[in-house]
Amino acid sequence: EPEVTQTPSHQVTQMGQEVILRCVPISNHLYFYWYRQILGQKVEFLVSFYNNEISEKSEIFDDQFSVERPDGSNFTLKIRSTKLEDSAMYFCASSEATAEAQYFGPGTRLTVL
């Protein structure tokens, strides 16, 4: 069964450093998303992406964040200058259409020291 994959599974970085989280969505899906989950808290929406542009973003997704689809298979989330409060699980998800169910990858645990 097709699945969303994410790399790395765990990323440790120093405050102020840039990180890039990578995702390969399900191949026939057209909509891509990033969510995050701080330990013990809700899953929170960050951004959605369709047709090579951002279709929706939350207030969390400020100028420190960016997304890109650099080729036909990868979808990346970049955090330019990490803060301690960026420590969380970051989940990539994809869906066939905007109304359809979103399928989540296994996540990247980001730890900012």
Add this chain to the structure above:
Amino acid sequence: QKEVEQNSGPLSVPEGAIASLNCTYSDRGSQSFFWYRQYSGKSPELIMSIYSNGDKEDGRFTAQLNKASQYVSLLIRDSQPSDSATYLCAVRYSSASKIIFGSGTRLSIRP
């Protein structure tokens, strides 16, 4: 502020019994409703999606939607220890691509 509310639990159910999980949402414009299961330290795994009023069954799982009451529920029949997890209710509002998650209900199936 659009909200999705769930009882945090824990909900303890004996093995073989029916587990009933509930969720309410704040916006009548909601269009799509999802139940995800999340094991500790893992990602949300889709169990059911439901889009119209009534019941939808898939194996041991039944999702129920009542848009007039802004209420969605998940029934798990013949509960198994492997069903022990946090169950997340998620809602997509009209004209939005994002889904909004509740805080989840922790379910424990006791042997």
